[in-house]
Amino acid sequence: MHKNHTAPLFHITKRKTLPWYQAWLIRGAAIVLALLADAVVTTVLTGENPVAVYATMFSGALGTKRRIWMTAQELAILLCVSLAVTPAFKMRFWNVGGEGQILAGGLATASCMILLGDKLPGWLLLTVMLVCSLAAGALWGAIPAIFKAKWNTNETLFTLMMNYVATQLVAFFVIVWETPKGSGTIGIINQKTQAGWLPTLLGQKYLLNILVVAVLTVLMYFYLSRSKQGYEISVVGESERTARYVGIKVGRVIVRTMLLSGAICGLAGFLLVGGTDHTINTTLAGGRGFTAVMVAWLAKFNPIIMILTSLLLVFLSRGAGEISTKFGLNHAFGDILTGIILFFIIGSEFFITYKLSLSKGAKKEG
Amino acid sequence: MENLEKIPAVKMRDISKSFGTVLANDKVWLDIYRGEILALLGENGSGKTTLMNMLSGIYFPDEGQIFIDDKEVVIASPRDAFAHGIGMIHQHFKLVDVLTAAENIVLGLKEPGRLNIDKVAQKVRQICDAYGFDVDPYQKVYNMSVSQKQTVEIVKVLYRGADILILDEPTAVLTPQETDKLFAVLRNMRDAGKAIVIITHKMHEVMSLSDRVAILRHGQFVGDMPTKATTAQEMTNMMVGRPVSLNINRPDPVDPKPRIVVEGLTVRDIEGSVKLEDVNFTIRSGEILGVAGISGSGQKELLEAIAGLQVVEKGSIRYVDDQGHQEELVGKDPLEIAAKGVALSFVPEDRLGMGLVGSMDLTDNMMLRSFRKGHSLFANRKAPRELAERVVKELEVNTPGVSTPVRRLSGGNVQKVLVGREIASAPSVLLTAYAVRGLDINSSYTIYDLITKQKLAGVAVVYVGEDLDVLLELCDRILVLCGGKVSGIVEGRGASKPQVGMMMTHLGGKTNA
Numbered sequence: 001m002h003k004n005h006t007a008p009l010f011h012i013t014k015r016k017t018l019p020w021y022q023a024w025l026i027r028g029a030a031i032v033l034a035l036l037a038d039a040v041v042t043t044v045l046t047g048e049n050p051v052a053v054y055a056t057m058f059s060g061a062l063g064t065k066r067r068i069w070m071t072a073q074e075l076a077i078l079l080c081v082s083l084a085v086t087p088a089f090k091m092r093f094w095n096v097g098g099e100g101q102i103l104a105g106g107l108a109t110a111s112c113m114i115l116l117g118d119k120l121p122g123w124l125l126l127t128v129m130l131v132c133s134l135a136a137g138a139l140w141g142a143i144p145a146i147f148k149a150k151w152n153t154n155e156t157l158f159t160l161m162m163n164y165v166a167t168q169l170v171a172f173f174v175i176v177w178e179t180p181k182g183s184g185t186i187g188i189i190n191q192k193t194q195a196g197w198l199p200t201l202l203g204q205k206y207l208l209n210i211l212v213v214a215v216l217t218v219l220m221y222f223y224l225s226r227s228k229q230g231y232e233i234s235v236v237g238e239s240e241r242t243a244r245y246v247g248i249k250v251g252r253v254i255v256r257t258m259l260l261s262g263a264i265c266g267l268a269g270f271l272l273v274g275g276t277d278h279t280i281n282t283t284l285a286g287g288r289g290f291t292a293v294m295v296a297w298l299a300k301f302n303p304i305i306m307i308l309t310s311l312l313l314v315f316l317s318r319g320a321g322e323i324s325t326k327f328g329l330n331h332a333f334g335d336i337l338t339g340i341i342l343f344f345i346i347g348s349e350f351f352i353t354y355k356l357s358l359s360k361g362a363k364k365e366g
Numbered sequence: 367m368e369n370l371e372k373i374p375a376v377k378m379r380d381i382s383k384s385f386g387t388v389l390a391n392d393k394v395w396l397d398i399y400r401g402e403i404l405a406l407l408g409e410n411g412s413g414k415t416t417l418m419n420m421l422s423g424i425y426f427p428d429e430g431q432i433f434i435d436d437k438e439v440v441i442a443s444p445r446d447a448f449a450h451g452i453g454m455i456h457q458h459f460k461l462v463d464v465l466t467a468a469e470n471i472v473l474g475l476k477e478p479g480r481l482n483i484d485k486v487a488q489k490v491r492q493i494c495d496a497y498g499f500d501v502d503p504y505q506k507v508y509n510m511s512v513s514q515k516q517t518v519e520i521v522k523v524l525y526r527g528a529d530i531l532i533l534d535e536p537t538a539v540l541t542p543q544e545t546d547k548l549f550a551v552l553r554n555m556r557d558a559g560k561a562i563v564i565i566t567h568k569m570h571e572v573m574s575l576s577d578r579v580a581i582l583r584h585g586q587f588v589g590d591m592p593t594k595a596t597t598a599q600e601m602t603n604m605m606v607g608r609p610v611s612l613n614i615n616r617p618d619p620v621d622p623k624p625r626i627v628v629e630g631l632t633v634r635d636i637e638g639s640v641k642l643e644d645v646n647f648t649i650r651s652g653e654i655l656g657v658a659g660i661s662g663s664g665q666k667e668l669l670e671a672i673a674g675l676q677v678v679e680k681g682s683i684r685y686v687d688d689q690g691h692q693e694e695l696v697g698k699d700p701l702e703i704a705a706k707g708v709a710l711s712f713v714p715e716d717r718l719g720m721g722l723v724g725s726m727d728l729t730d731n732m733m734l735r736s737f738r739k740g741h742s743l744f745a746n747r748k749a750p751r752e753l754a755e756r757v758v759k760e761l762e763v764n765t766p767g768v769s770t771p772v773r774r775l776s777g778g779n780v781q782k783v784l785v786g787r788e789i790a791s792a793p794s795v796l797l798t799a800y801a802v803r804g805l806d807i808n809s810s811y812t813i814y815d816l817i818t819k820q821k822l823a824g825v826a827v828v829y830v831g832e833d834l835d836v837l838l839e840l841c842d843r844i845l846v847l848c849g850g851k852v853s854g855i856v857e858g859r860g861a862s863k864p865q866v867g868m869m870m871t872h873l874g875g876k877t878n879a
Contacts, residue, residue: 014385228745231730231737238723244675245712245720246734247701 015355023352030348034341041340046329053323053337060322061315071318073206073276076213077268079310081288082295083213083220083303084264087257088141089293090224090301092237093148097159098289100166101140101262103282105269107170108136110280113189113196113273114177125196129274130267137266138259140166145258149251163289167282174281188278198275209275216264221303233257265289298346316341373436375400375530375561376421376452381430383416390416392585393430398530403552403562405576405593409605409806411764411776413585414565418532422454423447453523454532457804459515461507468503471522486525493524497554500547512661513544520551530561537571538804541660542834542867549575567806569598569612570835583607606808614814614839616858617822620652622842624686625795625826626672626695631681633667633850641667642850645681649795649826654817656841656858657830660870664850665830666715669797672828673712674700685710685795711793713785715800715830717777721784724773728754728765731772732787757786761812778809785813789820796820799830814840834863848873 018026039050061071081098088095112129120128144158179187190196201207224230236243236253243250268288273280291313298312299305320334374397383391391413398404408414419425421432423444431438434450441447447454461470468487487503494501501517510518516536523531533552537545552575556562566572572579573593580590581604588604602610626649633642642664649655657665670676672683674695683695685708693706703710718724722731732750740746754768761782765775772780781801789796798817802810817840821827831837837844841858846869853869 222744226744228737228743231733231745234726234730235723235734238725239719241716241720242723242734245673245700245714247674247699247704249699249701 012354012356015353018352026352027345027348030344030351031341034344037344038337038340041336046327046333048327048329053327056323056326057319057337060320060326061318063322067318069204069206071314072210074314074318075307075311076206076210077272077276078288078291078295078314079306080213080216080268080271081265081285081292082299082306082310083216084261084268085289085292086220086261086296086301086303086306087224087230087233088261089296090237091233091254091257093145093254093258094156095141095144095159095258095261096156096290096293097141097144097162097262098265098292099285099287100159100163100289101137101265102269102272102285102289103163103166103170104140104262105133105137105266106273106280106284107166107173107269108132108266109196109270109273110177110186110189111173113278114186117190117193117195122195126198126274129196130270133266133270133273134263135266137269138263141258141260141262141265142255145255149254170280170282170284185281186279189273189280190278196274197278198271206276209271212267212271216267217303217307224301224303229253229256294342312345372399374398374433375435377433377436378417378421379431379433381417381420381427381432383413383420383425383428390585391420391427394582394585394587396580396587397590398561398563399578400529400561401556401559402577403556403564403575404590405572405579406563406565406582407567407572407579407601407605408582409808410778410804412582412605412806414582415534416585417582418454418534418563418565421447421530422452422532424454448523448526448528450530451528452530452532453526453528455516455519455523455534455536457534457538459519461515461518463508464506466504466506467501467510467518467521470507470518471503471525475526490521490525493521497524497551497558499551512539513541513548516540516548524555529559530563531555532563532565534565535567535804536564537566537568539661541832541870543871545571567804567810568833569601569807572601573598581605602807605806610808610811612807612811614811614836615818616840616842617818619650619842620822620824622650622653623688624648625651627682627684627686627692628672629682629684631668631671631683632679633664633671633676634679635667640850642671645850645852647845647852647855649828651794651826652821652824653842654821654827654829654840654858656837656844657828657847658834658837658844658866658870659847659853661832663847663870665799665847667850668847669712669714669799669828669830671696672795672797673710674698674703687794709792709794711788711791711796713781713788713796713798713801715803717780717784718773721788722772722780725771727771728758728763728768728783731783732757732790735787735791753787753790754783757783757790761786761816777804778806781805781809781813785816789816793820793825795826795828797828797830800832801829802836803832810836834866838863838866846870 042048042050042053062068081102085095085098109129109132112125112132116125116128140162144155144162147153147158148155174186177186178184198208232248232253235248236250240250269284272284295306295310295313298309316338320338323329323334324331376398378394378396381391381394394417396417406414416425420427421441423441423446426442432441433439439450441450462473468483468490471490472481472486490501490503499517499521501514501521507515507518536548540548552562564576576593578590578592579596579601581588581601583605599612602612628645628647631642631645632640635641645668657668659665667676671678672695678696685693685695693708695703714720729747729751732753733745733747736750737745751768757763758765758768763779763782765779772783785801801813805813817827817829829841838858838861843855844858844861844866845855846853846866848870851873853873856866
């Protein structure tokens with residue numbers, strides 16, 4: 001009875017909420033498709049066997065015990081930064097200043113280690129380092145927030161600019177503290193005394209970092225979903241007018257949230273300088289302030305899901321690095337493969353929210 | 367008049383459309399004729415707008431057929447709809463503010479050759495003259511009043527050659543005078559042979575304007591008939607599916623005592639223009655004070671000033687409690703007002719942009735007022751959930767559950783959630799702005815009833831409204847605003863519609879001709 005004369009080939013309708021397993025089925029299918037697409041690209045462009053490339057990717061990220069620890073450590077730091085930007089993003093405050101806030105925290109940590117390394121007992125030094133890094137990150141986050149709250153400045157530009165200021169500050173202090181003179185680097189700080197180095201737990205250098213971030217993830221989850229402040233953040237993010245209507249002081253929430261966001265970035269700087277690198281340079285943050293934005297969005301600002309999304313990104317980046325070295329390929333090739341995979345995964349969200357139906361008659365209910 | 371012999375301009379047959387699990391239209395039949403104004407009636411969420419959106423190419427039906435002049439057509443996009451001469455004027459205007467009327471009208475049209483805006487303007491003028499519109503083609507949209515913008519929307523679809531026009535609640539934003547003007551134009555278009563469909567909730571408009579009515583209930587077509595052969599009561603019963611009383615109950619005020627005293631209130635907006643000037647009046651407990659006025663006469667500023675959301679330039683707003691103790695509200699924000707023990711509830715005009723958070727569920731919206739309670743770091747969601755469940759039950763909110771985002775609810779249900787929350791806190795003052803705007807009859811009467819119950823409980827109620835008939839039936843006293851000044855205060859019992867209408871346009875209600 002229905003004929004499709006000139007009916008559109010398909011039309012797009014919004015789905016009702018999918019059960020979680022169907023949503024994950026779609027995401028799984030996206031990854032499989034992405035791997036197929038990558039296989040084609042690999043064969044066509046390089047002539048390498050895609051299966052071997054994937055195996056290399058996997059071993060690059062998780063092949064040895066050491067690599068697993070490295071991946072876990074990378075995951076922890078990226079997750080830490082992602083957790084940091086999440087409250088700001090939930091508030092619709094586009095904090096793209098993670099880089100600067102990490103550098104500020106890292107610089108504070110490094111200066112404590114250099115200036116106070118031989119003056120304070122170990123536990124006190126670590127405490128001072130922690131407090132200073134949190135404060136420095138918080139300050140770096142709060143400056144754009146205060147301007148936003150008072151004069152409604154654009155926070156995207158402001159936080160972005162603060163990144164450059166932080167980079168230049170670090171560059172300056174690297175010259176001030178460079179060892180040996182003329183090298184242009186600080187070198188490993190307190191290499192002999194190991195003053196201000198985070199302690200190794202159970203003989204594992206990275207375990208403490210990982211534990212700290214794990215605890216932070218749980219705290220952030222409850223802060224955002226259960227606490228009064230988390231609720232205020234959501235209300236301000238959704239509608240400032242509603243917030244004012246119920247007596248929420250919007251400016252205060254913006255500044256308070258950015259203090260928190262900046263402080264956690266500062267913590268990431270602390271973990272990087274005190275826990276893993278034991279030095280500082282302008283590339284300390286390594287783009288994590290931006291990658292974190294993607295991690296947070298992909299997880300729809302759910303801290304628990306962020307464990308998975310940051311794992312994905314860390315896995316891809318470490319795997320891509322390994323491919324480049326092992327097959328002697330340009331590093332950009334690994335990035336191409338990573339890009340294709342991300343494209344499919346982000347694209348799959350469209351199919352989770354919407355449904356493509358072929359023309360009427362093609363599908364019957366029931 | 368001889369509809370039986372005429373071929374319908376539009377025939378919709380067995381049209382079904384579902385959104386997720388909600389069946390918005392269920393095998394609907396509808397005929398639209400040329401030279402006739404059809405009023406499409408139904409409660410909120412009965413599927414009127416969905417049905418018309420399918421005709422105008424915004425949605426695509428899941429099932430069913432559409433015939434134009436007896437030929438089956440497929441309408442897959444607004445462009446297809448235009449090709450068949452169908453144009454829809456939406457509730458929310460889709461105009462570009464920085465462009466002129468003429469530029470908006472040709473926007474998106476692919477006419478051959480270079481664009482000659484003067485030619486467009488000329489054609490716009492022709493259309494205006496033909497039907498009695500009043501549009502300056504060179505006026506920028508941001509300089510226009512709501513009614514002018516609406517006129518541009520109508521001219522836009524006529525310019526595209528539409529002869530089947532659909533208007534979705536066109537009078538919701540108009541003053542009585544503007545409404546009369548619109549109706550005159552619509553009658554002209556009908557007489558010129560156009561088919562017109564109007565979606566509205568206002569019964570007296572249906573009676574005065576339409577030739578035929580068609581009624582939907584819960585997505586299903588329940589009948590159509592000539593307007594002359596029916597009554598408001600019969601139509602309402604068909605819409606609701608059971609007999610409904612159309613009388614507003616107005617009990618006498620309960621022990622009225624001054625509750626809020628406003629003196630010399632002057633308010634400016636951000637641009638510095640005066641919105642309220644030297645406003646004096648008293649809100650009394652146990653009575654409903656109506657506020658009438660053309661939209662934008664200072665109603666919003668008045669309520670927001672009392673609620674602590676508007677900067678006051680001059681004057682005082684004093685709250686008087688039962689013991690006669692007075693509290694100045696000017697200069698305090700909503701939190702400070704509440705801290706002084708003033709139980710003030712406010713149902714703002716902008717429900718989803720101010721009163722509620724659209725993406726949050728019912729529980730979280732109930733929490734907006736109460737989340738600060740207690741010293742815990744964490745918010746208690748148990749009490750708000752119970753409140754949400756109570757509101758859903760007592761006000762008959764139609765929702766899948768208390769975890770549904772309020773944005774997904776229909777207008778009437780959104781309003782019930784908001785009003786339910788505001789009266790749950792046992793207020794001593796209840797401010798409402800356009801509490802029934804966009805609501806169907808049944809929901810409107812539920813709201814009137816709730817408001818009257820608050821009055822009987824001794825609450826001082828302010829009811830800002832746009833429907834004079836309702837104001838005159840519901841309120842004990844009516845404050846009339848005209849250009850930010852008090853034009854006068856009249857007793858609700860005994861005041862006449864022309865008298866209040868005159869006061870809305872002329873200070874004191876006197877023409878100084």
